Amino acid sequence: MRYAHEVGKVRAAEQALMARLPEGTLMQRAAAGLAAVCCRLLPRVYGAHVVLLVGGGDNGGDALYAGARLARRGARVEAVLAGSKAHPQGLAALREAGGRVLPADRAEPAVRHADLVIDGLTGIGGTGALREPYAALARLTEDTDAIVVACDVPSGVDAGTGRVDGAAVRADVTVTFGTCKPGLLIDPGAARCGTVELIDIGLGADLPDPDVVAVWPEDLHIPLPSPESDKYRRGVVGIVAGSERYTGAAVLCVGGAVRGGAGMVRFASVPRPVELVRQRWPEAVTTIIERTPAALEKVGRVQAWVVGPGLGTDRGAEALVEAVLRTELPVLVDADGLTVLARRRDLLRRQAPTVLTPHAGELARLLGRDARREEIEARRLEHVRRAAAELSATVLLKGSTTLIAEQDRPVRVNPTGTPWLATAGTGDVLSGLIGALLAGGMTALEAATAGAYLHGLAGRLAASAAGSGARTGQAPIGAHDVVTALPDAFRTLS
Numbered sequence: 001m002r003y004a005h006e007v008g009k010v011r012a013a014e015q016a017l018m019a020r021l022p023e024g025t026l027m028q029r030a031a032a033g034l035a036a037v038c039c040r041l042l043p044r045v046y047g048a049h050v051v052l053l054v055g056g057g058d059n060g061g062d063a064l065y066a067g068a069r070l071a072r073r074g075a076r077v078e079a080v081l082a083g084s085k086a087h088p089q090g091l092a093a094l095r096e097a098g099g100r101v102l103p104a105d106r107a108e109p110a111v112r113h114a115d116l117v118i119d120g121l122t123g124i125g126g127t128g129a130l131r132e133p134y135a136a137l138a139r140l141t142e143d144t145d146a147i148v149v150a151c152d153v154p155s156g157v158d159a160g161t162g163r164v165d166g167a168a169v170r171a172d173v174t175v176t177f178g179t180c181k182p183g184l185l186i187d188p189g190a191a192r193c194g195t196v197e198l199i200d201i202g203l204g205a206d207l208p209d210p211d212v213v214a215v216w217p218e219d220l221h222i223p224l225p226s227p228e229s230d231k232y233r234r235g236v237v238g239i240v241a242g243s244e245r246y247t248g249a250a251v252l253c254v255g256g257a258v259r260g261g262a263g264m265v266r267f268a269s270v271p272r273p274v275e276l277v278r279q280r281w282p283e284a285v286t287t288i289i290e291r292t293p294a295a296l297e298k299v300g301r302v303q304a305w306v307v308g309p310g311l312g313t314d315r316g317a318e319a320l321v322e323a324v325l326r327t328e329l330p331v332l333v334d335a336d337g338l339t340v341l342a343r344r345r346d347l348l349r350r351q352a353p354t355v356l357t358p359h360a361g362e363l364a365r366l367l368g369r370d371a372r373r374e375e376i377e378a379r380r381l382e383h384v385r386r387a388a389a390e391l392s393a394t395v396l397l398k399g400s401t402t403l404i405a406e407q408d409r410p411v412r413v414n415p416t417g418t419p420w421l422a423t424a425g426t427g428d429v430l431s432g433l434i435g436a437l438l439a440g441g442m443t444a445l446e447a448a449t450a451g452a453y454l455h456g457l458a459g460r461l462a463a464s465a466a467g468s469g470a471r472t473g474q475a476p477i478g479a480h481d482v483v484t485a486l487p488d489a490f491r492t493l494s
């Protein structure tokens with residue numbers, strides 16, 4: 001896993017460590033690491049043209065000292081200062097090593113023709129949208145053939161949240177110090193970072209447990225069937241989805257569960273979705289139910305439930321959501337089920353695990369009061385954490401970076417996915433898939449994590465397969481393509 005700590009905790013750890021070290025040691029470690037990465041990226045350091053974008057804080061100091069190191073190795077280093085003040089000792093070191101400061105009007109051609117640009121405008125001290133001239137300098141990185149290396153954080157990205165409010169540097173490589181910052185793992189910030197390189201500056205012992213972790217395939221631990229497994233041991237998942245009006249969601253949800261490795265899928269709904277599921281997924285065991293509190297009595301035993309996709313939001317839907325949540329089994333609630341829950345939060349008071357899989361709009365409804373969809377999109381980390389605490393559930397917040405939170409645990413960041421997944425029905429596939437993993441005995445956090453990973457990977461595989469032969473290798477996909485690609489996604493893990 002890749003770990004990240006909140007900015008306040010990074011600062012506290014730095015201060016604790018700095019108190020035990022001679023002044024300036026940490027900045028020298030950071031600058032040495034930054035310069036070493038730049039040397040690796042340049043085909044030849046001697047004679048290379050390096051431009052430093054330098055802000056008024058310590059982030060600029062790192063860039064100046066790294067520039068001095070590159071100048072000593074023969075690079076032609078030029079610094080563009082964003083403000084009237086720059087780290088004085090760093091500036092002196094650069095000049096002493098043979099580097100020079102460029103007038104502001106030379107910044108544009110210098111960045112355009114450089115071999116490498118170091119972005120030292122703002123780091124963890126950056127707050128809000130970049131002001132001028134920082135913003136204009138950050139924009140120059142979007143239109144250069146130079147390798148752009150961000151120091152600690154791409155300037156314009158909020159280190160704590162990944163929020164980008166206006167101009168921001170687009171880096172090929174981000175060299176970060178001590179630990180990752182959440183904004184390097186969460187979009188839209190993550191998309192600005194390029195490859196993230198972590199430099200050890202000795203903070204380890206002073207850092208508390210991480211706040212955010214990025215999931216890697218080796219962390220997933222999906223149970224594989226053994227020769228002794230039968231369908232019951234592999235897990236029976238019950239799906240309550242669909243309505244006379246909405247049928248497609250049910251078909252996709254069952255598809256996610258079938259291809260998600262469930263030993264058996266029991267599907268319960270009103271006649272039309274049952275008929276369609278039977279046609280598309282004959283392996284599912286179907287039951288026609290009435291939309292009443294006693295509905296589940298006819299369905300047979302399961303090990304986990306999924307409720308919500310295409311269910312509608314009327315009283316009948318509410319009766320079904322209530323019936324499922326009154327069981328003592330793990331339950332995943334999605335889509336219309338979440339809309340019902342927004343007016344029946346009392347149903348979340350239960351002992352067994354509950355997984356909620358909202359997008360930002362659904363989460364806004366669930367949190368109620370002051371929560372707005374746009375605010376949730378902008379500050380996803382904070383809101384997913386708040387939701388897990390307030391709703392006493394494992395919360396998977398969908399979006400360009402899927403986040404998974406459980407109270408008192410680091411928030412997990414899913415690394416897979418593709419923008420092509422933002423299409424109707426893919427969420428239904430995800431809920432069926434996670435339901436199958438829950439029924440197979442994974443914990444709520446493990447199942448949600450593995451489900452998000454496999455779903456995102458299946459989306460990528462589907463988008464590439466559909467586009468093979470095209471120049472970008474990517475093409476639009478439908479939710480059923482994700483279902484079809486799930487076996488290939490599983491295969492990458494075994």
Ligand SMILES: NC(=O)C1=CN([C@@H]2O[C@H](COP(=O)(O)OP(=O)(O)OC[C@H]3O[C@@H](n4cnc5c(N)ncnc54)[C@H](O)[C@@H]3O)[C@@H](O)[C@H]2O)[C@@H](O)CC1
Pocket residue numbers: 014015018026027028030055056057058059060062121122123124125126127128129130131132134151152153177201
């Ligand atoms: N504290 C430490 O021990 C270490 C800090 N290091 C570096 O120091 C950085 C943090 O330094 P600082 O706390 O000085 O803060 P930064 O240098 O990250 O940012 C502060 C500077 O940016 C300007 N600024 C902030 N928001 C702005 C905006 N929206 N528009 C325009 N200008 C803006 C401020 O006026 C100030 O000049 C880290 O990211 C890292 O690069 C490293 O040297 C490692 C050690």
Ligand SMILES: [K+]
Pocket residue numbers: 059119120121122123150151152153154155
């Ligand atoms: K920076």
